[in-house]
Amino acid sequence: MQTGTWHNVYDDQYYCCSDYKRLGTGYQLNSIAYYVYGTKNTADILQLVLNINEMNESTLAHDELVNASKLLVKKSVGITLPDSFIKALYNDKNMFLTEKNYSITLKRETGPTSKYSLTFTIQGQTNSLPIEHQSEKDNIIDTLFRKYGESDLVKVADAASRNSAWNDIITAIENMPPDSPKKTKGNLLLTLAFLEQGKAARASQVLESFTSDDAFYVLLEGRLAFIQGKDRHALDKFDEALTRPSNFRNTQLVRNDALYYTAVTYDNRYNATLSPEARQQAMKAWDTLIKVYMSQPDHPRFKLANQKLASF
Incomplete structure (x- = not known):
């Protein structure tokens, strides 16, 4: 996982982080991210954070955390991750290891944004850290240009969106001329x-x-309303997005997203109320999504829609 830029928080305290890597094909995906904390020229704390939302796909998520932890330990402190830690990672158990120059911890916590999370931390003196120090604006922009083979920040952000590289989008647009x-x-x-x-x-x-x-x-207005818990407003915006063209994104992709988030919104409403009306609305929305992705049977949304319909 590649981190974003090295941010100055205050005084000589810095941090950087990766984008969340989504794991699996579930409704509320599990995810993993990498964080680094330190001073301008050194990194003192390395963290991997695994968020578990879909218990049915937790094995895949734990595999990802174990593999990332093994690699991080090897690169940073030059040891092989002990079997006791690997066992603790798979069993969601707290764990602590202290050596002369560093410590390794594993902590399980209940979300507020996930069912629970596992945080794997290495703290102390480390050898080599996979972080990218960027302190000058021009260096940051040049790095993005090289990474995406573009010389325009909006084109960089557009390319980053196709790779779900959200931190790169933020960096590119926040450095865009006003x-x-x-x-x-x-x-x-x-x-x-x-x-x-x-x-x-x-x-x-x-x-x-x-x-x-x-x-x-309009689609983004709907997604914001959905996050804010304004279901009725979100549904109105998704419906409106279906009727408008887009000059900034493929119109069909916007419509597909609108139908997907419509299904998610109705599904949430049904889970909250269990009313027959909400059930019918959710089933209809998932059925519509199946028809949209009928020609793409391997698409995660097609699979999810089938799973949802089968669960009613």
Whole structure:
């Protein structure tokens, strides 16, 4: 997992983190991310955080955490991860190991944003750390240009969105000139990145800074309303997005997203109320999604829609 830029928090305290890597094909996906904390020129704390939301796919998620932990320990302190830690990782058990120059801990915590999380931490003196130090704006931009083979920050953000590299989108757009002619598309991509990271307040701040009749903008309004728990408003926006064209994103992809989030919203409503009406609405929405992805039977949304219908 590649981290983003090295951010100065205060004084000589810095941190960086990767994008969340989504694991599995479930409704609420499990995810893993990598964090590094330290000073300007050193890294003192390395963390892997695994969030578990789908218990049925937890084995795959634990495999990912074990493999990442083995690699991180080998690269940072030059040892093989002890079998006792591997066993603890698979069994969600707290664990602690102290050596002369470093410590390794594993801690299980109940979410607020997941059913539970596992945090694997290495703290102390380390040898080599897979982090990318960037302190100058020009260096940050040059790195993004090289990474995506583009010389335009909005094109960088667009390419990053196809790879779910949300931190790269944020970095690119926040470094975009304020008078850029592509500012609207940049702000749409920035809103998308914040929504994908669950940062509703940041997404709302960006959306409120401009307005558009574009289908992509309307879709993002709906997604923000969904995160804020405003189901009725979200459904209205998803329905509206189905009727509008988009100049900033493939219109069919926007419509597919609108139908997907419509199904998710109705499904949440049914799970909350268990009413016959909500059940019928959720079933209809998932059935519509199946028809949309009928030609792509391996698509995660097609599989999820079939699983949901089978569960009613």
